[in-house]
Amino acid sequence: MSGLRLLAGPSLSSGSETYADHVRRLGAATLAGRALIEALGRSGLTGRGGASFSVAVKWKAVAVASKGRAVVIANGAEGEPQSHKDRLLMTTRPHLILDGAFLAARTLRANQVVLYVGEEHGSSWAAMERALDERPEAERRIARMVAAPHRYVAGESSAAVHLVEAGIATPTTTPPHPRERGVASAPTLVQNVETLAHIALIARYGDAWYKSAGRRGAAGTILITITGGVKSPGILEVEAGTTIEEAVAMAGGVSEPAAALLVGGYFGAWVPVDKGWALPLDAAALKAQGMNLGCGVIGVLPATRCGVCDTARIMRYLAQESSAQCGPCFFGLRALSDAIGRVAERGTNRDDLARLKRWAVEVQGRGACKHPDGAVIFLRSALSTFADTFASHPAHWRQQPA
Numbered sequence: 538m539s540g541l542r543l544l545a546g547p548s549l550s551s552g553s554e555t556y557a558d559h560v561r562r563l564g565a566a567t568l569a570g571r572a573l574i575e576a577l578g579r580s581g582l583t584g585r586g587g588a589s590f591s592v593a594v595k596w597k598a599v600a601v602a603s604k605g606r607a608v609v610i611a612n613g614a615e616g617e618p619q620s621h622k623d624r625l626l627m628t629t630r631p632h633l634i635l636d637g638a639f640l641a642a643r644t645l646r647a648n649q650v651v652l653y654v655g656e657e658h659g660s661s662w663a664a665m666e667r668a669l670d671e672r673p674e675a676e677r678r679i680a681r682m683v684a685a686p687h688r689y690v691a692g693e694s695s696a697a698v699h700l701v702e703a704g705i706a707t708p709t710t711t712p713p714h715p716r717e718r719g720v721a722s723a724p725t726l727v728q729n730v731e732t733l734a735h736i737a738l739i740a741r742y743g744d745a746w747y748k749s750a751g752r753r754g755a756a757g758t759i760l761i762t763i764t765g766g767v768k769s770p771g772i773l774e775v776e777a778g779t780t781i782e783e784a785v786a787m788a789g790g791v792s793e794p795a796a797a798l799l800v801g802g803y804f805g806a807w808v809p810v811d812k813g814w815a816l817p818l819d820a821a822a823l824k825a826q827g828m829n830l831g832c833g834v835i836g837v838l839p840a841t842r843c844g845v846c847d848t849a850r851i852m853r854y855l856a857q858e859s860s861a862q863c864g865p866c867f868f869g870l871r872a873l874s875d876a877i878g879r880v881a882e883r884g885t886n887r888d889d890l891a892r893l894k895r896w897a898v899e900v901q902g903r904g905a906c907k908h909p910d911g912a913v914i915f916l917r918s919a920l921s922t923f924a925d926t927f928a929s930h931p932a933h934w935r936q937q938p939a
């Protein structure tokens with residue numbers, strides 16, 4: 538690759554880049570308006586917050602509905618416990634994110650920009666606030682910071698709108714999607730902060746430049762968080778299409794033999810290592826195989842850990858994080874968490890195994906948001922990847938930290 542893109546520039550350890558340094562290094566964006574939307578379409582850029590949705594399609598929908606009163610929300614909630622890439626970007630390159638947000642506002646004729654930052658991400662909040670203070674007055678006038686509560690669902694797009702509107706970060710029934718009717722009933726673009734940073738670079742260098750990075754037919758770069766059994770866990774910027782094996786090698790390689798890989802974080806999937814190493818970090822290619830790049834988390838499960846116990850721990854967390862508004866999500870995830878908890882603690886029993894398999898299908902598609910769907914897709918991947926362990930799990934509960 539021609540080098541880092543989002544993370545290019547001054548050393549990350551030197552903190553956030555100032556506006557003066559940012560402008561000196563990158564100059565001004567040359568594309569905006571319709572030309573920018575067309576470039577985004579040609580680039581094929583998809584969102585980095587979890588759903589990998591087409592950026593151009595969303596921008597076009599907001600542009601059509603806008604009529605001069607759209608709203609832009611830069612989503613820096615980063616509620617996924619294993620993900621740290623949005624925090625790193627907000628802390629070190631806040632002006633790339635702000636460029637993307639203000640370009641969106643200009644293009645979509647938005648009169649409000651909300652910087653929605655996780656309340657627990659203290660240094661990211663401080664860097665974004667400082668960066669906003671450095672921006673031109675016309676930008677500062679329409680922008681404000683809003684704290685995202687420390688809850689998993691607070692980063693979901695309708696929950697972000699709900700918080701801005703009414704101070705409550707719970708998802709609301711969709712449709713209408715925020716892009717149709719969001720803050721103050723205006724069409725609202727909710728875009729992940731990494732996505733906005735890519736937009737800032739495409740607005741300077743164009744779609745052909747964006748696509749000049751990428752392996753195996755994929756385009757651009759991706760921020761990923763590698764966790765678990767690797768020698769140097771952390772955040773990497775890799776070319777899209779890089780295989781998991783290549784990314785793990787960039788993180789120093791495995792620290793001990795691996796049993797399985799978690800691709801996409803808590804809304805992703807467990808994959809056996811023999812299948813997982815060759816998977817490309819490319820949203821479209823993973824989708825074609827029934828998987829999800831999500832927010833770019835890759836977890837390496839060492840053979841010394843128990844996949845069933847780890848899954849039970851994560852299911853308990855996801856059940857607790859339901860916003861308790863929809864029965865199938867609140868009761869269904871709790872029942873699933875209890876059943877897998879019993880298998881982990883007391884050992885396999887056929888009734889609980891049968892319940893897990895049945896409920897993991899029944900819960901899907903029955904919530905107002907995708908929270909239960911993400912949880913049961915994750916659970917089903919565990920039932921398949923750790924099928925042998927589930928079949929004869931001993932009576933123990935290896936309470937392991939995340």
Ligand SMILES: Cc1cc2nc3c(=O)[nH]c(=O)nc-3n(C[C@H](O)[C@H](O)[C@H](O)COP(=O)(O)O)c2cc1C
Pocket residue numbers: 583584585586587588589590612613614615616617689690691692693694695727728729730732733906907908
């Ligand atoms: C339960 C849940 C939690 C989510 N949390 C986040 C989050 O913390 N940050 C984020 O950017 N997107 C999150 N999303 C995805 C958002 O709903 C939305 O798709 C995203 O912010 C849109 O931006 P993008 O298209 O640039 O990815 C979450 C989705 C769900 C269902």
Ligand code: SF4
Pocket residue numbers: 690707708709858859860861862863864866867903904905906907908909
């Ligand atoms: S599906 Fe779950 S998390 Fe989503 S709104 Fe309903 S109860 Fe809340």
